[in-house]
Amino acid sequence: xxxxxxxxxxxxxxxxxxxxxxxxxxxxxxxxxxxxxxxxxxxxxxxxxxxxxxxxxxxxxxxxxxxxxxxxxxxxxxxxxxxxxxxxxxxxxxxxxxxxxxxxxxxxxxxxxxxxxxxxxxxxxxxxxxxxxxxxxxxxxxxxxxxxxxxxxxxxxxxxxxxxxxxxxxxxxxxxxxxxxxxxxxxxxxxxxxxxxxxxxxxxxxxxxxxxxxxxxxxxxxxxxxxxxxxxxxxxxxxxxxxxxxxxxxxxxxxxxxxxxxxxxxxxxxxxxxxxxxxxxxxxxxxxxxxxx
Amino acid sequence: xxxxxxxxxxxxxxxxxxxxxxxxxxxxxxxxxxxxxxxxxxxxxxxxxxxxxxxxxxxxxxxxxxxxxxxxxxxxxxxxxxxxxxxxxxxxxxxxxxxxxxxxxxxxxxxxxxxxxxxxxxxxxxxxxxxxxxxxxxxxxxxxxxxxxxxxxxxxxxxxxxxxxxxxxxxxxxxxxxxxxxxxxxxxxxxxxxxxxxxxxxxxxxxxxxxxxxxxxxxxxxxxxxxxxxxxxxxxxxxxxxxxxxxxxxxxxxxxxxx
Numbered sequence: 001x002x003x004x005x006x007x008x009x010x011x012x013x014x015x016x017x018x019x020x021x022x023x024x025x026x027x028x029x030x031x032x033x034x035x036x037x038x039x040x041x042x043x044x045x046x047x048x049x050x051x052x053x054x055x056x057x058x059x060x061x062x063x064x065x066x067x068x069x070x071x072x073x074x075x076x077x078x079x080x081x082x083x084x085x086x087x088x089x090x091x092x093x094x095x096x097x098x099x100x101x102x103x104x105x106x107x108x109x110x111x112x113x114x115x116x117x118x119x120x121x122x123x124x125x126x127x128x129x130x131x132x133x134x135x136x137x138x139x140x141x142x143x144x145x146x147x148x149x150x151x152x153x154x155x156x157x158x159x160x161x162x163x164x165x166x167x168x169x170x171x172x173x174x175x176x177x178x179x180x181x182x183x184x185x186x187x188x189x190x191x192x193x194x195x196x197x198x199x200x201x202x203x204x205x206x207x208x209x210x211x212x213x214x215x216x217x218x219x220x221x222x223x224x225x226x227x228x229x230x231x232x233x234x235x236x237x238x239x240x241x242x243x244x245x246x247x248x249x250x251x252x253x254x255x256x257x258x259x260x261x262x263x264x265x266x267x268x269x270x271x272x273x274x275x276x277x278x279x280x281x282x283x284x285x286x287x288x289x290x291x292x293x
Numbered sequence: 294x295x296x297x298x299x300x301x302x303x304x305x306x307x308x309x310x311x312x313x314x315x316x317x318x319x320x321x322x323x324x325x326x327x328x329x330x331x332x333x334x335x336x337x338x339x340x341x342x343x344x345x346x347x348x349x350x351x352x353x354x355x356x357x358x359x360x361x362x363x364x365x366x367x368x369x370x371x372x373x374x375x376x377x378x379x380x381x382x383x384x385x386x387x388x389x390x391x392x393x394x395x396x397x398x399x400x401x402x403x404x405x406x407x408x409x410x411x412x413x414x415x416x417x418x419x420x421x422x423x424x425x426x427x428x429x430x431x432x433x434x435x436x437x438x439x440x441x442x443x444x445x446x447x448x449x450x451x452x453x454x455x456x457x458x459x460x461x462x463x464x465x466x467x468x469x470x471x472x473x474x475x476x477x478x479x480x481x482x483x484x485x486x487x488x489x490x491x492x493x494x495x496x497x498x499x500x501x502x503x504x505x506x507x508x509x510x511x512x513x514x515x516x517x518x519x520x521x522x523x524x525x526x527x528x529x530x531x532x533x534x535x536x537x538x539x540x541x542x543x544x545x546x547x548x549x550x551x552x
Contacts, residue, residue, distance in 0.1 A: 006463050007349075007385065007495075011294065014372050015380040022375075037412035044409060048400035122392040124413050125372035201319040286375040289368060290309045 020283035027282065031127040038130045042137035060142045061149045064101050068094040071222055087157045087164045088253060089224075094153060095252045096221035096245055098146040102180070103187040103241055104212050105139035106132075110191025111198050111205055118292045128285040129278070132195045136188040140180075154252075167255025175251050175258050182266040183244045189273025190240065192281035199284075199291045220245045224253075237261075240269040294382045299466050299497040300347040300370060304379035307340040307365050307521075339365035341521040342379070349385070349465075350495035352488070354508030354529055356536050357518035363501045366518070367391055367468050370499065385465025385497070388414055390455060392470075399444035403434065403454055406443055410458045424461050431487070432457035433480065453480055460487050467491060470501040485511060505533045 050056045071093050076086045110132035114121065117131050158164060198204040216222070219239055225246040228235060236242035243265025250256045258266075294301050313333040314321060325332060339362040347353055355363045368374040370381055371389045398406060407428055411421035429439045432454040434446075443451065460467065467488075488498055488511060502508055508515055508529050515532035517525040519539075525532050 007465055009384055010386060010465075012372060012383045013380060014369065014376060014383070016376050016378060034412070034415060036418060037409070040408060040412055040418070044398065044401055044405050047405075048398055052400075119392045120413055122368075122373070123371075123389050125387075126413055126415070197319075201317055201322060203318040203320060207319060287309075289373050290311070 038134035041134040102143040106187025109135035111194035185270040189277035192277030306378040354512035354515040388464030390459035
């Protein structure tokens with residue numbers, strides 16, 4: 001029997017996987033036990049990302065804000081539009097971009113998390129899903145500061161144009177956490193898919209930049225969800241972020257609650273993304289050390 | 294598993310496929326699929342039917358030429374790679390140094406990286422913070438360097454910090470793969486002393502090294518691996534001697550230092 005003072009018996013058995021998935025309960029337990037690693041990794045990566053930038057984290061808000069203004073110019077001023085309509089469009093564009101960027105950052109950073117975590121993966125055994133998970137947490141941390149900025153823009157707009165369609169305070173804002181959780185889970189699930197693909201095909205990340213751009217044009221970010229009618233409305237539900245972005249627009253711009261179909265759409269895509277991504281990633285993660293070495 | 298064992302390896306085989314494509318891209322995969330071609334792969338039998346018991350408190354040296362399966366074996370014991378056949382049972386907390394600069398983000402300070410490395414290995418933040426001073430002192434970094442970005446470190450400082458994190462995590466089982474080549478002579482001696490102390494506390498150490506003198510100095514048992522098989526097990530001097538005879542290079546000091 002060992003005599004070392006801190007020895008605590010901890011039996012671990014490493015066997016071939018009968019199926020492609022490892023035993024899921026120990027995996028989830030281990031994931032939960034090491035969640036602090038993902039949280040701290042997200043904080044440290046966030047810190048490292050803006051260390052050399054003079055404006056630092058201001059870019060987190062400035063980037064989508066400037067992009068929003070560019071799209072606003074394209075969508076409203078060039079196409080033409082009244083004051084109220086213009087303000088509604090700007091508000092819709094900004095919250096759509098902020099929310100879409102939250103999901104996009106989950107996916108693009110998560111997609112690279114395994115290939116960039118090479119040494120960590122070669123050296124230590126831990127649930128690899130913690131790496132894309134920390135990227136999802138980081139994306140959420142980076143999304144948070146955009147909310148007060150957005151509220152400031154909403155309030156200022158309402159003050160100068162009280163007749164705007166954009167509502168004041170409404171109880172329907174309680175849907176916002178639900179929407180963000182669904183966006184975060186969908187983003188994390190898709191990050192798991194792309195992170196796995198990126199291990200096998202290193203050009204996945206290049207392709208991803210085009211995919212996300214086209215995806216944004218197909219999502220109700222630059223256009224209002226009610227622009228679609230009839231069968232075209234199916235496009236909203238076939239898009240993993242469609243229901244959540246429609247919900248975002250409904251709550252923030254129209255001050256309405258969510259319909260059963262939208263709630264179902266948000267939950268459906270969050271669950272499908274997580275199951276698909278989780279299965280694809282976890283069933284292959286024991287192969288990562290070989291592919292990365 | 295008997296209580297006195299730290300690691301039991303039962304009829305372990307590890308086989309994997311390596312892709313022989315020069316570039317593993319989606320474009321190539323689509324092109325291949327359109328031409329109905331299969332990816333060029335090679336099956337590597339890295340470890341073949343290996344059985345070994347390692348008691349608590351032993352220091353096991355693993356020698357063998359490149360491609361013998363030493364690193365694959367270590368990664369399987371650490372739980373990083375899965376067995377293809379057989380199984381590995383481990384009793385105790387493992388700390389690893391299988392790739393230099395583990396968990397290190399070059400833009401972050403040494404202190405931040407110590408926290409990340411410790412958390413990845415399963416310690417709590419409080420435990421790591423209690424050990425940070427010890428780790429920093431052991432790594433012998435110049436004053437103030439611990440709060441500078443790791444990208445400003447020399448390769449020696451980088452290696453010393455990695456080693457210091459691994460040995461100061463109070464592991465029950467320490468796995469080291471070529472980790473002792475990082476520091477200078479003084480640091481190497483300090484590392485040896487630390488490992489002897491770990492052994493006195495009945496902690497188990499596995500060392501993969503091409504520096505055969507390290508194996509004979511530190512280990513109480515050694516194994517020699519060749520093409521995935523364990524060819525010999527016994528006293529380090531005997532195993533190293535057999536290995537040198539096999540290589541037909543003789544025991545010159547240069548050979549003992551780096552083989």
